[in-house]
């Protein structure tokens with residue numbers, strides 16, 4: 062099925078700055094929402110296959126960096142199919158609470174299905190809420206910890222997202238933001254882009270999702286480096302920010318303290 066690739070046009074097309082940027086951002090956001098709805102049936106399996114299961118290790122590291130503990134009230138922002146929410150659920154236990162938050166209804170349906178199919182009692186501490194990361198329905202200082210797995214890079218307004226994360230996080234608490242690393246090393250970048258072009262996209266094309274996974278490369282190119290992520294966090298008002306390169310530099314994790 063030939064798919065248009067509106068998402069990459071959002072990433073690549075140069076718009077006249079004077080035109081309504083908010084309208085463009087809404088269109089880009091709607092197209093990304095549709096993208097994640099489309100890939101929801103195969104998202105988990107392709108992540109396992111294409112990373113040889115390594116993404117689960119990277120997500121465990123991200124959750125560890127949140128320093129979430131028993132009884133905490135925590136947020137998995139841009140939760141998708143819920144991998145990180147399930148890890149947070151085990152961290153905070155039955156007396157804690159996990160909110161999985163995402164604007165993709167189909168991703169949330171997968172997450173809820175996985176929750177109900179699981180025999181783990183602690184997963185009863187998870188609630189799934191549909192909404193936009195740029196305008197969250199939560200009161201100020203709601204959460205003891207926040208994790209964002211492969212979400213920030215997909216948001217059309219990252220400063221606004223960081224402001225929302227700061228707003229809903231309790232003082233002294235941490236946000237842990239896992240994503241692809243926009244590396245300063247041309248060698249690492251070439252490895253990353255070769256893998257996407259020659260492994261990820263061809264495999265995804267077997268599911269009619271070549272355009273959706275091709276978006277990965279342009280989204281990483283348009284992302285922020287580790288240093289730029291630290292700078293964004295400090296400018297937002299976080300008291301401390303540190304970006305760690307993991308997965309041989311292919312991935313990165315920003316840890317910021319409010």
Ligand SMILES: C/C(=C\Cc1cc(O)c2ccccc2c1O)CCC[C@H](C)CCC[C@H](C)CCCC(C)C
Pocket residue numbers: 100107108109111112113115116211214215253256257261273274276277308311
């Ligand atoms: C869990 C991972 C990616 C999640 C993800 C994030 C996005 O923004 C997407 C956008 C559009 C389509 C899909 C996604 C998406 O799945 C990371 C692992 C899965 C990656 C798809 C595979 C990345 C391969 C690495 C570049 C090389 C891995 C080398 C080695 C096997 C560790």
Ligand SMILES: C[S@@+](CC[C@H](N)C(=O)[O-])C[C@H]1O[C@@H](n2cnc3c(N)ncnc32)[C@H](O)[C@@H]1O
Pocket residue numbers: 090093094097098120138139140141142143144145162163164165168192193194195209210211212215216217
């Ligand atoms: C690559 S998936 C990551 C899912 C999960 N965190 C993981 O680590 O596998 C990115 C998720 O971010 C969500 N997302 C993107 N933009 C969003 C927004 N503005 N508001 C809420 N969710 C958003 C998508 O729907 C998608 O489920």
